[in-house]
Amino acid sequence: MHVNAFDHYHFHDSLIHRLDARVKVVVTVAFILSNAVLPDGSWLAFAVAWLVLLLANDLSRLGLVYTFRRSFIVLPFVLVAVTAIFSPAGNPLAEWHLGFITLIPTDFGVVRFFSILIRSWLSVQMAVLLVGTTPFPDLIHAFEHLRLPRVLTTIIAFLYRYLFVLTDEALRLLRAREARSAGLPGQKRGGRLAWRAKVTGSMVGQLFLRSYERSDRIYNAMLARGYTGHLRTLNPHVMNRLDWSMLVLAFFCLILIQLVGWVR
Amino acid sequence: MLLSPAPLHIPDGFLNLVVSLIFWMATVTMVGLAISKTNQSLGERQIPLMGVMAAFIFAAQMLNFPVAGGTSGHFLGGALAAIVLGPWAGILVMTAVVAVQALLFQDGGLLVMGANIFNMGILTALIGFGLYRMVVTRDKGIRLAVAGLGAWIATMAAALSTSLQLWLSSTTRLEIVVPAMLGVHALIGVGEALITVAALAFIEQTRPDLLTMEKSAASGGRGWIFAGVFISLLAVLLAPLASGNPDGLERVAEDLGFLAVGLNAPYEILPEYTIPVLGETALSTVFAGMVGALVLLGLLILIGRSLRSSTQDT
Numbered sequence: 001m002h003v004n005a006f007d008h009y010h011f012h013d014s015l016i017h018r019l020d021a022r023v024k025v026v027v028t029v030a031f032i033l034s035n036a037v038l039p040d041g042s043w044l045a046f047a048v049a050w051l052v053l054l055l056a057n058d059l060s061r062l063g064l065v066y067t068f069r070r071s072f073i074v075l076p077f078v079l080v081a082v083t084a085i086f087s088p089a090g091n092p093l094a095e096w097h098l099g100f101i102t103l104i105p106t107d108f109g110v111v112r113f114f115s116i117l118i119r120s121w122l123s124v125q126m127a128v129l130l131v132g133t134t135p136f137p138d139l140i141h142a143f144e145h146l147r148l149p150r151v152l153t154t155i156i157a158f159l160y161r162y163l164f165v166l167t168d169e170a171l172r173l174l175r176a177r178e179a180r181s182a183g184l185p186g187q188k189r190g191g192r193l194a195w196r197a198k199v200t201g202s203m204v205g206q207l208f209l210r211s212y213e214r215s216d217r218i219y220n221a222m223l224a225r226g227y228t229g230h231l232r233t234l235n236p237h238v239m240n241r242l243d244w245s246m247l248v249l250a251f252f253c254l255i256l257i258q259l260v261g262w263v264r
Numbered sequence: 265m266l267l268s269p270a271p272l273h274i275p276d277g278f279l280n281l282v283v284s285l286i287f288w289m290a291t292v293t294m295v296g297l298a299i300s301k302t303n304q305s306l307g308e309r310q311i312p313l314m315g316v317m318a319a320f321i322f323a324a325q326m327l328n329f330p331v332a333g334g335t336s337g338h339f340l341g342g343a344l345a346a347i348v349l350g351p352w353a354g355i356l357v358m359t360a361v362v363a364v365q366a367l368l369f370q371d372g373g374l375l376v377m378g379a380n381i382f383n384m385g386i387l388t389a390l391i392g393f394g395l396y397r398m399v400v401t402r403d404k405g406i407r408l409a410v411a412g413l414g415a416w417i418a419t420m421a422a423a424l425s426t427s428l429q430l431w432l433s434s435t436t437r438l439e440i441v442v443p444a445m446l447g448v449h450a451l452i453g454v455g456e457a458l459i460t461v462a463a464l465a466f467i468e469q470t471r472p473d474l475l476t477m478e479k480s481a482a483s484g485g486r487g488w489i490f491a492g493v494f495i496s497l498l499a500v501l502l503a504p505l506a507s508g509n510p511d512g513l514e515r516v517a518e519d520l521g522f523l524a525v526g527l528n529a530p531y532e533i534l535p536e537y538t539i540p541v542l543g544e545t546a547l548s549t550v551f552a553g554m555v556g557a558l559v560l561l562g563l564l565i566l567i568g569r570s571l572r573s574s575t576q577d578t
Binding site for chain 1: 274275276277278280281284295296299302303309311312313314315316317318319320322323324326327339344348356357359360361363364366367368369370371373374375430434435436437440441455458459460461462463464465466467470471474
């Protein structure tokens with residue numbers, strides 16, 4: 001498995017790709033925050049926010065459908081929010097009788113449901129755009145520059161660095177289990193559920209020990225190469241004029257969205 | 265990829281701002297304590313270890329086993345991480361895992377990450393380690409049984425806490441979400457418990473030096489027992505109340521004033537929850553949330569201090 005097997009970064013050259021990772025992180029978080037602050041049912045403001053998202057999408061040259069395709073990850077949670085339609089706070093719109101349950105959708109509830117849906121849909125797309133245009137190591141350094149505790153960013157950097165190694169290890173364990181699980185066609189393989197869980201638990205324990213012992217070797221190897229407690233980068237991470245102006249422009253857009261949302 | 269989303273990661277937009285901020289505060293406090301605690305007691309050697317352990321939790325979530333009907337059980341890992349690495353390191357490891365799940369895979373949102381870390385990292389570590397710490401001197405069978413119980417309760421508590429957060433954000437109806445979430449996670453929790461027990465048994469057989477009593481005592485004092493038992497009891501008592509008698513819980517929340525902050529914000533804020541100068545704007549909702557968060561912060565600092573001082577005693 002390749003070291004970048006898990007990164008969703010897309011190699012391209014665009015304005016958004018060249019921006020400093022700090023700007024992208026701050027703008028993404030501010031955009032999500034702005035969506036959260038907008039009142040329910042401010043459809044016009046949601047539309048403006050969507051336009052801003054489309055603009056950023058267009059500038060990134062990833063194609064307009066890229067973030068849309070990956071935004072379906074929130075679908076399971078839509079199921080949770082559906083019940084908001086039947087919120088008791090509001091005027092009833094109809095009455096549905098399903099067997100012995102009576103469901104009463106209300107105007108407040110419907111507005112609330114679609115607002116939640118749109119907020120989530122916009123927010124997740126901006127986050128998808130962030131990782132699509134920023135290599136993950138740059139993202140970690142951006143968080144470090146934004147004064148996140150170094151312990152945490154270093155742990156995350158190690159997590160990312162060794163994720164593919166341990167995933168390979170896990171795949172090896174799965175392959176080994178597959179190789180030892182012979183079975184006749186049409187006949188049930190394996191033992192009872194508890195037995196299968198026990199096998200999986202032993203695999204987890206085995207993976208733990210391999211990881212634990214590997215981390216020892218990693219530490220020794222890093223010491224040998226002059227590790228002093230934090231990770232360095234060759235990237236200077238300097239904010240230039242373009243970064244600042246894009247930051248200001250983005251905040252101008254967000255203020256516009258808020259004005260549209262709150263002033264009627 | 266093979267990493268399938270666990271059903272506990274709340275995406276952005278599903279929690280309102282106040283609830284998100286309150287849980288960010290709680291998470292930042294606990295993670296801050298964990299960082300200062302690990303800085304004191306552990307060397308720089310510990311950082312690569314925690315990073316690789318976080319990657320281990322991630323990779324271990326791929327190891328699934330077939331359950332009936334095409335579904336498969338897999339592993340969340342919070343309780344196991346806290347038992348093996350100690351509670352503070354466990355919290356940091358799970359924080360890194362949840363953060364990377366959100367950043368890299370959009371599995372969980374950024375603004376709601378505080379709530380996600382709280383549910384999957386902090387609650388699971390408190391319960392998993394707290395219960396295990398209680399029986400750490402007993403013989404193997406009892407320890408493994410309690411570890412399994414802790415893993416199951418931790419999963420249920422995470423599911424319950426997720427449902428309550430969604431309900432406080434008026435995203436969902438309590439009487440539907442609590443039975444649904446708890447029902448699903450009662451099964452997931454059994455898988456979690458079985459895997460945790462089997463993994464611990466395996467580690468104990470091959471590397472018993474990693475699970476000694478001195479190590480557990482060094483990584484967390486007796487305060488953890490009280491915290492773990494208290495939160496487990498709270499979850500165990502709250503769950504049937506919430507699923508069987510949602511009106512009762514709603515009543516309690518109303519009496520405590522939670523519902524006014526949660527249910528109507530930021531759409532329609534009750535007069536007593538707005539700041540007159542600011543009017544009914546998002547700003548005053550944020551302010552109301554801040555006040556709630558500060559109260560919680562004070563409470564958590566008290567808990568943290570008691571955990572800390574008892575750590576130094578032992």
